[in-house]
Amino acid sequence: QLQLQESGPGLVKPSETLSLTCTVSGVSISSTTYYWGWIRQPPGKGLEWIGSIYYSGSTYYKPSLKSRVTLSVDTSKNQFSLKLSSVTAADTAVYYCASGNPVFHWGQGTLVTVSS
Amino acid sequence: QSALTQPPSASGSPGQSVTISCTGTSSDIGAYNYVSWYQQRPGKAPKLMIYEVGKRPSGVPDRFSGSKSGNTASLTVSGLQSEDEADYYCSSYAGSNNLGVFGGGTKLTVL
Numbered sequence: 347q348l349q350l351q352e353s354g355p356g357l358v359k360p361s362e363t364l365s366l367t368c369t370v371s372g373v374s375i376s377s378t379t380y381y382w383g384w385i386r387q388p389p390g391k392g393l394e395w396i397g398s399i400y401y402s403g404s405t406y407y408k409p410s411l412k413s414r415v416t417l418s419v420d421t422s423k424n425q426f427s428l429k430l431s432s433v434t435a436a437d438t439a440v441y442y443c444a445s446g447n448p449v450f451h452w453g454q455g456t457l458v459t460v461s462s
Numbered sequence: 463q464s465a466l467t468q469p470p471s472a473s474g475s476p477g478q479s480v481t482i483s484c485t486g487t488s489s490d491i492g493a494y495n496y497v498s499w500y501q502q503r504p505g506k507a508p509k510l511m512i513y514e515v516g517k518r519p520s521g522v523p524d525r526f527s528g529s530k531s532g533n534t535a536s537l538t539v540s541g542l543q544s545e546d547e548a549d550y551y552c553s554s555y556a557g558s559n560n561l562g563v564f565g566g567g568t569k570l571t572v573l
Contacts (some may be wrong), residue, residue: 392564392565392566393500393551393553396559405561407561442507448496448510448513448514448553449500449553450519452507452509453507
């Protein structure tokens with residue numbers, strides 16, 4: 347059974363870089379069956395794709411975030427990661443790691459607050 | 463990559479049927495049969511309820527059904543139960559090199 351778990355700081359200062367990791371269990375992150383992504387949800391608002399990464403390393407980013415986002419995969423740890431630079435209060439959200447599109451498997455989500 | 467349009471709210475009494483619409487364009491819903499619906503209860507991660515317009519993942523009750531006509535997709539919940547009260551989001555594929563797009567969400571209230 348594929349399971350996902352986000353980890354990372356819950357508080358980030360404005361202008362700094364938000365870094366989150368998603369640990370995958372139940373399958374190999376190198377599997378060609380899956381691809382991996384990040385979705386966020388600002389408090390009280392809807393869902394928004396941030397980006398996705400394939401086993402091959404190919405990445406797709408939301409155009410409006412592309413200049414600030416980096417996704418990567420660590421096959422040795424069966425993890426994938428999100429880095430979002432130059433954050434502002436508008437980046438405050440629950441961040442979900444996800445598998446596939448449509449998303450059959452979600453992490454539980456982690457709230458990241460951007461505040462000084 | 464504009465968001466899909468959903469009504470902000472919908473409601474029905476137990477046992478009734480409710481349909482939630484999701485309107486896109488000829489570049490997303492109208493172009494592909496890759497519409498998905500997610501249920502999100504408060505404080506929880508979304509759960510996939512429908513994919514590829516009308517398919518249900520294992521474990522999703524057959525009270526949930528999906529359809530599409532032109533640029534509009536619909537989710538129907540039949541035999542409403544109190545546990546169906548949640549936010550529902552639609553999503554559509556919008557072409558290669560594209561993450562796809564979500565709707566703004568519909569809050570379903572069981573009266």
